[in-house]
Amino acid sequence: xxxxxxxxxxxxxxxxxxxxxxxxxxxxxxxxxxxxxxxxxxxxxxxxxxxxxxxxxxxxxxxxxxxxxxxxxxxxxxxxxxxxxxxxxxxxxxxxxxxxxxxxxxxxxxxxxxxxxxxxxxxxxxxxxxxxxxxxxxxxxxxxxxxxxxxxxxxxxxxxxxxx
Numbered sequence: 001x002x003x004x005x006x007x008x009x010x011x012x013x014x015x016x017x018x019x020x021x022x023x024x025x026x027x028x029x030x031x032x033x034x035x036x037x038x039x040x041x042x043x044x045x046x047x048x049x050x051x052x053x054x055x056x057x058x059x060x061x062x063x064x065x066x067x068x069x070x071x072x073x074x075x076x077x078x079x080x081x082x083x084x085x086x087x088x089x090x091x092x093x094x095x096x097x098x099x100x101x102x103x104x105x106x107x108x109x110x111x112x113x114x115x116x117x118x119x120x121x122x123x124x125x126x127x128x129x130x131x132x133x134x135x136x137x138x139x140x141x142x143x144x145x146x147x148x149x150x151x152x153x154x155x156x157x158x159x160x161x162x163x164x
Contacts (some may be wrong), residue, residue: 012108015107016030019100023064023073030065032115033062035061036057036059037055037056040054058156062141062142065137066139071087104116113161120143
């Protein structure tokens with residue numbers, strides 16, 4: 001059973017940093033969705049009323065409509081691409097390799113809550129032809145993964161700022 005515990009309101013314009021590289025600004029609002037997966041424990045004596053609920057994971061997904069469609073931003077979001085030599089990306093590597101991951105920082109410029117995902121990867125990209133008033137938008141869909149090198153209880157993400 002998955003329970004959507006929060007969808008942080010659409011954050012306004014944000015700066016996005018992935019793997020230590022500034023990817024620029026977003027346009028149209030960043031959406032952050034956090035879900036807690038749990039299994040309910042039932043016993044015969046109480047029928048369908050659970051006696052407990054066990055946490056089996058907390059997931060985070062972030063959609064960033066990137067307003068700066070640069071080759072570097074395409075390379076970070078279309079992680080199967082490879083620079084050849086520096087002015088284009090080519091695709092067609094063997095399947096079965098891990099996706100590119102890195103630290104993802106979503107920092108709203110209007111001082112609202114921001115998010116740091118310690119190990120994130122872009123798992124989908126919107127249609128490349130999408131644009132907003134003539135500005136090409138790279139709609140990147142990110143997912144958080146466990147960062148085993150961090151201490152217990154702090155392995156996926158944190159929210160910073162005013163927590164408004």
